[in-house]
Amino acid sequence: MTDSLQNNPIARWIAANEKMANFAENLQKLLAFACSDWIRRGSGIVLSPEASLAKVVAARLESFPVGDWLDSPKENSDKIADFCEKIKVLELPESLRQEFPQVLDLRGVVCPRNAARSRLVLAGLPEGFRIDILLDEGSPIENVPQALVADGHFVENRHKKGDFWVLTVVKRQISV
Numbered sequence: 001m002t003d004s005l006q007n008n009p010i011a012r013w014i015a016a017n018e019k020m021a022n023f024a025e026n027l028q029k030l031l032a033f034a035c036s037d038w039i040r041r042g043s044g045i046v047l048s049p050e051a052s053l054a055k056v057v058a059a060r061l062e063s064f065p066v067g068d069w070l071d072s073p074k075e076n077s078d079k080i081a082d083f084c085e086k087i088k089v090l091e092l093p094e095s096l097r098q099e100f101p102q103v104l105d106l107r108g109v110v111c112p113r114n115a116a117r118s119r120l121v122l123a124g125l126p127e128g129f130r131i132d133i134l135l136d137e138g139s140p141i142e143n144v145p146q147a148l149v150a151d152g153h154f155v156e157n158r159h160k161k162g163d164f165w166v167l168t169v170v171k172r173q174i175s176v
Contacts, residue, residue: 011081018077027073027080028053031066034084042092047124051100054124057117058104059095070120071113100125104133107164111139115147118169122153125171130156133167141165 010030017023032049035056040046047055057067064083069076095101104121106114118133125131135141145155145167152172159166 008081008085010084011078014077014081018074024073027077028070030084031070031073031080034087035066038087038090038092039096043097051124051126054121055096055100058101058121059093060105061093061095067109067113067117067120071116100129102131104131106140106144107134107136109140111143114140115144118144118148119151122148122151122169122171127171127173129171131169131171133169135165135167137163137165141167 014027017026020026029049032053036047036049036052039052039055053066056064057070060067066083069079069083073080104118106117109117114135121131133144135144141158145158148167148169149155154170154172155167156170157166157168
């Protein structure tokens with residue numbers, strides 16, 4: 001733990017719990033609740049932790065690459081702790097004040113991380129929500145649609161646009 005994080009209660013919790021079997025999952029939950037609190041304080045909008053995390057990942061904030069951190073949460077635990085502390089006073093970016101983005105740009109995200117991020121984002125969306133996912137040629141356009149269909153989502157359209165693909169996906173509706 002770096003000196004700057006020693007006074008951070010979240011960093012101390014991370015240090016005390018990093019050997020737990022479900023540590024990576026708990027870090028993801030911590031990050032989701034922090035995102036939910038940040039959005040609530042910054043916009044007055046109350047979203048579930050899953051929806052908040054999905055929104056922050058989809059926004060691809062340059063200063064907070066949350067999606068990258070989720071690829072290997074244990075290795076990024078210091079960054080996650082720092083983020084959780086900073087957002088307590090950090091102003092909410094304009095991109096997070098708006099409705100959920102209609103486009104999830106996963107170009108440049110390698111397999112299987114692009115499938116994992118698309119699943120994460122879709123998990124936070126309301127049922128029936130339609131989103132365009134931008135994917136690179138090759139493995140991403142072959143694997144991501146299969147993963148989403150396996151989760152029960154509907155791939156409405158898939159078309160090539162220049163050197164990438166646009167995948168239009170509708171979040172599955174859960175039958176009662």
